[in-house]
Amino acid sequence: MAVSEPIPDVDTGSNPVLATNLISMQDKFPCTACGCCCKRINIAVKSIGENTIDNPLYFPYSWDDSGRCEMLTKDNFCKVYDKRPTLCNVDKVMELFDIPKKEFYQINIDACNEMMDEDGIDESFRIKTQKK
Numbered sequence: 001m002a003v004s005e006p007i008p009d010v011d012t013g014s015n016p017v018l019a020t021n022l023i024s025m026q027d028k029f030p031c032t033a034c035g036c037c038c039k040r041i042n043i044a045v046k047s048i049g050e051n052t053i054d055n056p057l058y059f060p061y062s063w064d065d066s067g068r069c070e071m072l073t074k075d076n077f078c079k080v081y082d083k084r085p086t087l088c089n090v091d092k093v094m095e096l097f098d099i100p101k102k103e104f105y106q107i108n109i110d111a112c113n114e115m116m117d118e119d120g121i122d123e124s125f126r127i128k129t130q131k132k
């Protein structure tokens with residue numbers, strides 16, 4: 001399985017959420033809960049083709065005019081986190097399509113940091129990979 005692939009080394013920085021995630025980073029993507037992807041979920045849904053129930057990436061929720069998911073609270077929490085759609089879960093998408101972990105994590109880390117730059121999110125939320 002792809003999940004046995006090595007993953008990029010990640011620097012915890014000063015973000016406590018990321019530090020917590022790192023405890024289990026061998027098992028899951030080191031999301032820092034910045035909320036940026038949930039604020040433009042319309043773009044992700046558009047990328048999956050037909051958003052129908054037979055699509056494994058089917059997204060059942062709606063969003064506002066800016067693309068913000070209806071399930072995102074003002075405090076940047078997901079109301080359905082434990083049961084969030086596959087589309088919202090990097091690790092599940094990776095397993096679904098059997099994508100090599102290292103590459104997929106790096107692509108997503110880059111995308112996350114780019115969105116944070118666009119949104120002016122505090123630097124402490126960046127996912128930092130250690131360059132060797």
Ligand code: SF4
Nearest residue numbers: 031032034035037112
């Ligand atoms: S943009 Fe990345 S770090 Fe931010 S909430 Fe989404 S997955 Fe997590």
Ligand code: SF4
Nearest residue numbers: 038069071072078088
């Ligand atoms: S369902 Fe949750 S994780 Fe997915 S976009 Fe909405 S708020 Fe974000």
